[in-house]
Amino acid sequence: MDTTALREQWLHAIEKAADAAALAELDTRLFGAKGEVVELVRSVTTLPKEERPAFGKAANVLKQEVEQALAARREAFAAAALAQELAASDFDPTEPGPRVRRGALHPITIVQNELVDLFTSMGFQWQDGPEVESEYFNFDALNIPGDHPARESQDTFWLREQSGLGRNLLRTHTSPVQVRTMQRLTKHGFQPPLKVIVPGRCFRSETVDKSHEHTFYQMEGLVVDRVQRDGHGGDRGVSIANLIHTMKTCLRVILERDVQVRLRPGFFPFVEPGFELDVNCPFCSGKGCSVCKQSGWIEILPCGMVHPNVLRQGGIDPEEHTGFAFGMGLQRVVMLRYGIDDIRQFMGGDQRFLQQFPEVPR
Numbered sequence: 250m251d252t253t254a255l256r257e258q259w260l261h262a263i264e265k266a267a268d269a270a271a272l273a274e275l276d277t278r279l280f281g282a283k284g285e286v287v288e289l290v291r292s293v294t295t296l297p298k299e300e301r302p303a304f305g306k307a308a309n310v311l312k313q314e315v316e317q318a319l320a321a322r323r324e325a326f327a328a329a330a331l332a333q334e335l336a337a338s339d340f341d342p343t344e345p346g347p348r349v350r351r352g353a354l355h356p357i358t359i360v361q362n363e364l365v366d367l368f369t370s371m372g373f374q375w376q377d378g379p380e381v382e383s384e385y386f387n388f389d390a391l392n393i394p395g396d397h398p399a400r401e402s403q404d405t406f407w408l409r410e411q412s413g414l415g416r417n418l419l420r421t422h423t424s425p426v427q428v429r430t431m432q433r434l435t436k437h438g439f440q441p442p443l444k445v446i447v448p449g450r451c452f453r454s455e456t457v458d459k460s461h462e463h464t465f466y467q468m469e470g471l472v473v474d475r476v477q478r479d480g481h482g483g484d485r486g487v488s489i490a491n492l493i494h495t496m497k498t499c500l501r502v503i504l505e506r507d508v509q510v511r512l513r514p515g516f517f518p519f520v521e522p523g524f525e526l527d528v529n530c531p532f533c534s535g536k537g538c539s540v541c542k543q544s545g546w547i548e549i550l551p552c553g554m555v556h557p558n559v560l561r562q563g564g565i566d567p568e569e570h571t572g573f574a575f576g577m578g579l580q581r582v583v584m585l586r587y588g589i590d591d592i593r594q595f596m597g598g599d600q601r602f603l604q605q606f607p608e609v610p611r
């Protein structure tokens with residue numbers, strides 16, 4: 250049987266289909282339940298045996314050809330429809346899409362990362378401690394007696410639970426990790442050297458204003474080592490000189506400039522002597538401005554030599570060891586570094602504030 254005529258007829262019909270609907274109708278006519286192409290292929294069974302192979306093959310080739318022609322025409326209609334739609338609308342497929350910000354690190358995180366990087370390069374280890382702390386570690390172990398004003402309820406968030414270590418509270422500073430760290434070391438019979446930093450979140454029941462927050466970040470530092478004695482009174486141990494050098498290095502890196510520092514006496518029960526370390530004002534280079542209240546200096550870092558009682562609480566013999574400690578208020582450093590004048594920005598969650606910091610790189 251010759252299929253040439255059918256082929257001509259079908260391909261012509263596909264070519265002539267006026268639109269997608271007409272083409273769909275044609276599709277049913279050819280390939281539906283009793284479709285013409287289907288019937289042609291099926292008719293092979295009515296032929297004498299010897300004619301079947303040749304016919305079957307020809308019918309199948311034709312079927313495929315018609316299917317392809319249908320599909321090609323269908324696509325052409327679809328493309329034309331889309332082009333028409335695009336022409337009618339003002340959608341511009343070449344216009345760049347909205348820019349998606351990847352987000353930025355919080356400024357406290359940026360500065361904390363830099364500090365951790367610096368201190369670990371100096372051989373310090375990063376220690377962590379709990380935010381829910383006991384009265385013992387937060388106060389007693391740090392030589393803060395029971396009647397110290399810092400314990401009063403207007404400063405400390407007290408919790409209901411209690412343990413063998415006293416009432417629970419939200420830690421008011423990172424200093425409790427000093428004693429935790431020393432105990433962790435000495436528990437198994439080890440003794441210093443010891444160099445740790447403790448970045449962490451602290452809480453105080455403060456009235457919030459431009460420079461006070463109930464939730465804030467500190468970074469504690471603690472260095473303790475054995476005193477080396479030469480037998481002639483030439484003792485060498487961790488000293489105030491070491492403290493000053495470490496603090497100067499730290500401020501130089503974080504404030505990205507050369508700094509001058511000065512020490513004033515400061516009272517903290519867990520250090521003796523205790524200091525307030527000031528840095529020369531970055532805004533007026535020491536000439537006096539509103540930020541430094543015309544003094545040329547900015548109070549930045551409380552610190553001191555670890556009190557013997559605190560070493561004892563940590564299981565360390567104060568006759569044989571000395572150490573220094575510091576407690577940096579991270580917000581304060583970040584405010585100086587970026588010129589931020591309101592501490593409430595940090596926790597406020599205002600996107601316009603946060604978007605000023607560099608995007609996290611890909």
Ligand code: DAH
Nearest residue numbers: 422424551552553574575576
């Ligand atoms: N923990 C003190 C506070 O939050 C800060 C402080 C002062 C920490 C002196 C220290 C230090 O390690 O030596 O107010």
